[in-house]
Amino acid sequence: MRIPQFPILSPQHDATHTSPLSGTLAMLPALAAASPTLRTSRPVSRLRRNHRHHHGVHLHLHHRFPSLAADGGGRGRFLLVGTCAASDGSAGQDVGSPESMANSGSAYVGLFVRMLGLDNDAHDREHAICTLWHYSLGGQKCIDEIMQFPGCISLIISLLKSESARACEAAAGLLHNITSVKLYRDVAIESGAMEEIFSCIRKSTITPEIKEQCLCTIWNFSVDEKLRYKLLGSDMLIPIVRFLDDEDIKVKEVAASITSYLTLSHSYHGALVEAGVIPKLVHLLQTKDNDYKIIRKEARSSLVELSTDDSYHALIVDQGLVRIPLVGSSAYKAFRPQPHSWPSFPDGSEIQRSSRPSKYGATELLLGLILNEKKAEPDEAKINAMIGRSNQQFLARVGAIEFDYEGKEQSGSQRNDHHTILPWIDGVARLVLIIGLQDVSAIAKAAHAIGDASVNEHMRTSFMEAGAVKSLLQLLMHNDVPVREASAYALEKLSGSSKVCEKIRVEDGRELLVNVLKDSDTPVEQLEKTIHVLSRILDMEPNYYASTGSEDIVDDEKCSQVVAIQSLTLMSSHA
Template identity: 55%
Template sequence: MASTLPANHFKFKLHHLQPPHSFNSHLKNAISTNPRRNLWPLVSSCHPNHHFHSLNPKIFPAHTVRSRVCSGVGDGSDASSHQSVSDADSVNNSLSSSGDGFVSLFVRMLGLDNDPLDREQAIVALWKYSLGGKQYVDTLMQFRGCIALTINLLKSESNTACEAAAGLLRMISSINSYRDLVAESGVIEEITALLIRFSLTSEVKEQSICTLWNLSVDEKLRVKIANSDLLALLTKFLDDEDVKVKEAAGGVLSNLALSQCNHSVMVEAGVIPKLAKFLTTEVERSKVIRKEAKTALLELAQDDYYRIIIMEEGLVLAPLVGAAAYDCFRPALHSWPSLPDGTEFKWKSKGPSRYGASELLLGLNIDDNNVNMDESKMNAIVGRTQQQFLARIRAIETEDKRNSDLGSATSSQYTLLPWKDGVARLVLILGLEDESAIARAANSIADACVNEHMRISFKEAGAIKCLVQLLDHKNDTVRLAVTNALHKLSISNAVCQAAGADGLISPLVGILKDLKAPESLMEKTLIILARILDPTTEMKSKFYDAPVNGSKVHETSQNPTTGLVRNMWESCQSVSTAWEDLLDSVLIARLVEILKTSSPTLQRKATSILEFMAFIKPCRFSLVTSNIESGLVAIFQQKVFNDMGADADGQEPGLYDVDIEETGAAISDAARLLTKLLDFDEFWSSINSKELVKLLREILKSEIPLRYRDWIAACLVRLSSLTSSLENPISTEVTFYETIPRLIQQIETSVSPESREAAVVSLNRIISEGVVDFTRAVAAKGGIFPLVKLIEEGGDRAVEAGLAILYNLSMDVDNHPAILAAGAVPVLRRIVLSERPQWIQALRLLRMLPI
């Protein structure tokens, strides 16, 4: 140390301490010959190593304890700033050999009435002394007030004193029996004030944060730390240049995550992206920070929402199934190269090599022109290679298992891997024999499907083929987990295509036909099958030969939906015979039963499948004989819209709104299916059209949301065109209940001027028919206010149509208050005064109003 301590600063005599003769003589000689000489080198001796190694590796991090003290204030030299652990050994030996005398000397030197240099020398000596372990800390804690005086030194302007004080507090707080004393002395608040400073050395940060690391072992202290300004500081220190500071900050955050009540504030502070980067990048080489980051994220992943955030950062939660589970893994040692999804490379050589090179070097015969290797496929190959290599050498999960022994229950069950390795690991587990491991991997795949990127990654890694094969597993737990994974994966259109090609249809149909299948399994199966067979999804476009960029029009393009489904059926028949299972009458009867008894969500899925099957000619007879009409009638008879006022009183508003949406969507889909079935004579001749018309008219007049009325109106119009004996004109009701409300909504909400203009022109054409009910419907549906606004902002054509509608409305005096309240008078006056082309219409309208 470069700082000095004058002899006249002592307020007591050294001989009263009665140190050993040799040490006493050295100290006296040093003071007499050079009163400004540093006291530190005079107390050098050896220290038993076992004291140092007795520290708790969990509380006191396992890396080498740095005894460095910053440069003193004497001559500015940094020669003493790189003291080794041997300094601590020498001090411990000298102080312990002289009893408690020198400890009391340095504790008294911490007093506030002493010179700052004396206090700095004393705290450095005591810190070095405490590095010996618990017995030395016990000796130090015999002196009352030591903690308070040490905490006071955290306010010092000297980085050396701050580092030593924080280091001593770190050692004291590492002992369980003294941790509460340290916390009760206000150390958390003082460290907070210290870490806010701008000019702090890395050593001060490290010792201070390590003190918090020790304190955060206590749950009540974890809550206190998390709900203070320290959380933001710890998050910031994860970006510090010193790796030791990062490790300490990560350790504190790892302990804070052990308390579930801290999770929300930690996520709000942005710890997930900061911690995730240590696991997703190769820049950071510290195993300590990686372990602490993984532990913290595993604790946060217990919450479903936070798990999604973690996975969006490029991590995958993979189950730890035990290294023994991989013993059954048998990779193919000699096979023609293929992609993880099963795609094989084309063989370009006509015959074997004369010297056997074609068999030894398989890649030589790959047709390069046939290989379309995008980034997702390359990542799948790299991930598969790495995970299979670890499994072959029996090194998989060994490190994770070793780390989980010191962690919580969560970390002993799962690990976090970068998405490339995590996807390959989960697919590898699907090929094992352990049923529990397979089920956990399938559920992890479902959890990992948080975006399209992850779903495509699993497809490229070969997960679809493995999951399809596992659908026939005898274990219901495995089947349910696999179905759950396919349910999440099938959100992607590309995955649906791959699943259909891999033969997914047949096992799904088998599950639906099984009356003993669990209800949850049946529901997810129905949803998956509906996604694959939904004719309205974009993924079916590959089967539809519509004209593109002036190309030749396909012969079926005049009826896009029919042509689309027909081409789908023909193409899929050539791919797999499993599609023939759709012709089974037992399956159709099962779907009709779902229409009668299930929830609106499942009714929609069953309707979608039946709509697809309706365009398959062999299925039509089965649909008619299965009494599909009864299922449609059951959907149309739902009374949720007719009893909205009574039903809403007993339910929560949010839940009731969900019921309205789901029921409205189910009725709309059923009306669409009925509309398309009416194109087939064999169906039309077998139904009770009057009953269906009655039900649809009641729904159209109900409070069903407007967006679900289009197919109901279309179905009624189609029924009216086929039946001439209907009593009331269907077109009038459709116009009144569907067309006029839809046009008014379009005028009010559309952001396109062209769309608004088209809507008002269509509405004017309806009003000009002279039907009084149509004019009243415009006023009843709130059309006056959007009309006035359109007249003020629209073009000439829109203004002309809007004025004509408003003039018809003004003929009813009951509409005058609404017209005036909408601000029509100032708008009309501006049109007249500016002599716009419509000024005569505006003037006539002004004369009709009471102004």
Template identity: 50%
Template sequence: MMSVTTPPHFKFGIFIPQIQSHVETSSMILKTSRTRRTFQNSHPSSSFNSLNVKLRSVRQVITRISCSSDSGGAFHDGTPQKVSDDISDYKANSSPNSGDAYVGMFIRMLGLDNDILDREQAVDALWKYSLGGKQCVDAIMKSRGSVFLTVNLLNSESTIACEAAAGLLRTISSVNIYRDFVAESGAIQEITSLLRRPSLTSEIKEQSLCLLANLSVDEKLRLQIANTDLLPLLIKFLDDEEDMKVIEASGGVLANLALSVDNHKLMVETGVIPPLAKFLRTETEGSKTIRKEAKSALLELAKDDYYKILLIEEGLVLVPLVGPGAYTSFRPSLYQWPSLPDGSELNLKQTPKTPSRFGASELLVGLHLKKDDDKISKLEEAKKNAIVGRTQQQFLARIGAIETETETENGKFTILPWVDGVARMVLILELEDESAVVKAADAIADVAISEHMRSSFMEAGAVRNLIRIIDRESESVRFSAVRALERLSVSNEVCKRIEAEGVLDHLITLLKNSDANGDLTCMILNILARILDPSKQMKSKFYDAPVNGTKNGWNETRTSTSWQTIQEGDLLDSTFYSRLVEILKSSSFVLQAKAASVLEFLATFETCRDEIVSCDIESALDSIFQHEFFNGMDSFDTESESEFKELERQTLETEEAGVAVSTASRLLTRLLDSHHFKKTLNVSHLTKSLRKILASKIPLQNKDWVAACLIKLGSQNNHPNPIINTDIIIHETIPRLIQQIQDSDSPRIQETAVLELNRIVSEGVVEYNRAVANQGGIFAVVKVMEEGSDRVVEGGLAVLYGLGMEAENHPAMVAAGVVPVLRRIVVCEMLDWVKALHLLRMLPT
């Protein structure tokens, strides 16, 4: 047999030094930590010892392809001869770039006409070769067809081929100039199909996800990835229990996708927030990398106010970063015995005579909680969380680890579990840096969106700190503090705490010096209206039991605190009353309603009532009742889209106007108890204004106090005014009864409303019948008669019979379906069936 000489460019021994020349570069790449956005390729077995094993297996393939016999073309046994000599010749004679020719050979082996085993070994060799650095990737990319052939291998059933193909594409995509080419070759679609397979190894998942992470660096590719079916898969991989690297890679892709605002809606709707949020909660285990990626993605999503609410619902809060330097002014109380964060005393058994001078008793307060102490064992969960959060944050502040410079430079906010986040924001309020205080107060206002969060801030001591800074000279600090208190005061429990902390004097002082129509005035009035709420005082006369799960009844809600403040504070200052009256005259409906509510509460006290009357309150009320809005509110028709938007705006304004006139009417009713006020009152003028408002289109629920005020005004002359009574029945009583018939779920309420409506119609007043028909009473009565009791049928039949006397009501009665109802009454010979027969004969059939 003739000896076979292997051509120099096919000798595999020549390829080994070229790869070994990149050992140092590749090892350096493998050891480099992955950046936040681009995933460099790595493999659990990517050491070059294992690489040589892979290459030895490829050597047989190369030899088999390259070696042939001159006689008959029989294949050689494949054992390379004189390999060491060939390597020595290469070291002596070849150039460093001579290995590029062998890259082309492996690329040709990727061809679709080759055996799948050859293609698998070729892509595996190219993957290992690409780990040598950018120069190796450049050598591969000289033949652009290699990418298409590699993408095709993602369809292979071979686990090795899929992993190697994804790994090679991952390495190529880590180079910026090749990223678009990889995407254009269909890699995203093929990776999507690959990841849908029911069973995949962790290695394939990791390489595929890291490839997507590299591609998602490009914004236009991020949109393409998010619009595929990959999002549910990425969320699914976050729960992978086998390999943390898969979870980290999936989190990296989501973090990149979140960088595009256009992806946010789709990501949230797919449900990305809950699985990412769990990695940031203290009870969930996870690597530092996945926590970083989850925080990065959620911070991007939290830029939207609605998505921020979803984040809070998952137990996380957005906390402002104020810089490590701001915490240098923090001085914890080291010599005080431990207390609850809200300032109340903590009933602990005091073991040492004096607290530790280093603050250990405050820091380790939990050690004092004994199991056999009934008072401590019953400590509310909210108070315990407040103690834990304060202890942790104060400890971090003392050791200087509460924030890092890198964290501050990378963003304006961080995300913390709510226990730590609430304590952190309260801690910032105690600092001297005014910009930091403003950020914390604004963050508290943004986070206080639920009863749970508002109570948590109260237990953590936010109320006391906010009231303490409310008098600072900085206008921005005052504004942010008031804004936070206004959001917290939505809770009844927190509102009582705010009142108990003595906030009224501070708010009154600010109100007297603020702009009448400014945002600060609006927030102050909101707080005052909640503290000095006349409806709470009314409820305290009837309710002694706990309300809405609260510990205390309404009697304790309105304690002597308010009245004591009125007597001792600035509430007896005439400037304050003049300020409220000024707001009634010149502000919006919203501010007028709040100011009228506060004045109504004060008017319950005789001393305050005289002060209010002396401030020209009648002209202020008249400015509300004579508002130009009530002159043109009925003349608007909708024909175009812009007019529909205008109608929406007008609907909102109508609701605000209704609240304002209702509250002003309650105030006027209260002031009518003052003899001095009644002497100077222009009764006829106010009566005319209120009658006009009663006939307007303000919401029905706002007309009850207008009607009550009209009745009380009519009784001032000791002669009831029949015109007022007629207006009230037409514009308030009849619409209210029809609404009860239509909307009430109680058969008893519906029955009472039908009988009352029958009584009104039976009076024979033409205006009453027309009001019932115009308000839709015919349709409401017919519908309730179909399923109502005998008394409802009897009362409804009487109403319809009275309305049937007017021929103009017949079409509406037929359209409402009264004919079948009347026939059923006649056939069954129910009570008053004769009246039903007469009505049937009157109707057009």
């Protein structure tokens, strides 16, 4: 009978190497037919990623082999089938199905495990590890058959030191598949797999393929919360963060996934930030390439988790991103854009009319044609506010501003699924839009988020230009207590800017704030924040009146307000 040759055998070695064990490699057609080539280029992003709490086998086990797909039972099924040629040249039995693989392949697993022994020829060990790597793609049943032989994990780990890049990659790939099964993860750790993977990935001569498989194994370790501390104690965080800039997109994607898991443990946040992870994640999130879809998702998840720490949230805001609460698409159904007879800026100020309007109505339609005079040109802040408002209102009108499944793709995990991250232009406009809705819960969340994002002068003035000040002042008299308290918190943070204080004064906010103080039903927390806002406004008003040349600097009403505020401040300090 003619024995067919399969691509799992190296042609170079077949021609020159005549070890007694070499001929045995051709006795396993099912393994060879399982995957016609050893190398594929399919990245991690093309497969299901909801693997964090799957039963037994995580679905990213087969991320580099499109011929495999995992079913609900943890086993794999082959989409490619192979045939073994008969002696007469006709097609023989199909050996690519799960049944044929289980029946004919498992009988040879022990032979190939023995071929991994240190006393065997290096070429035979290479062929054996590559064959077992392919066989492990069959799912948990195939992995169980490999792991039933005592000591096989140690033999696999030893091949990470092989001088053959092919053998090293296959060993890392097989470890990646084995550690995808929670049952064998601890066995691999006890056998020193993590240390050897770390040692392998630090090699300067490592290929992108080996690097990818090593990172996938680390990825499996990072899924287990109790194993994450080993990563922190191994000085591997800096290399992992560095791989976010790797030239190979598959390596970059796995590194982003590892980072996403590590941010689930708050004890890692400080070390990750010190390693410079925030600027790298922001850069990945802002990359528009279609191949970066999964990378952007992982980067966003990581940044949301990091933003739960106030100090790190401020760093993220400084990078131009804003954390946005997810309030559900149903909350936006009440959105109704305000009609305008003449367009206005988001802060409420009107656009100056031209002295020569078009009789055909083009003036209102093409505002750019009338902004010829220098004094009529809007500044950059107003332009950004208009862009953001237009984007978010359009999305709200067409029902695409937020989907119910947004942030819930990882349900059942520890992932924070209540927030997302947006660029500041869209984020500011989104929050201002939400505080204009009717859902009290959504309003309170957005108002609180405005306060959290008001960490610098740029953000404070951006919210002011977007129209947040006027809306927040109106919400101070809302009938819902959490809404009033959140609005007072946002105004307190915004009032750190003298421009915002001036805007509050122009909007008659001083009188409104005083009325809040006079209200006996005002909660203590809102009362304290209102006092802080009023104090800042009154501190800047003498300078304002002096600059305008007004002789009536302090009237009786203002004196009474100052006395009232000072008294309330003393009372709150002694409370």
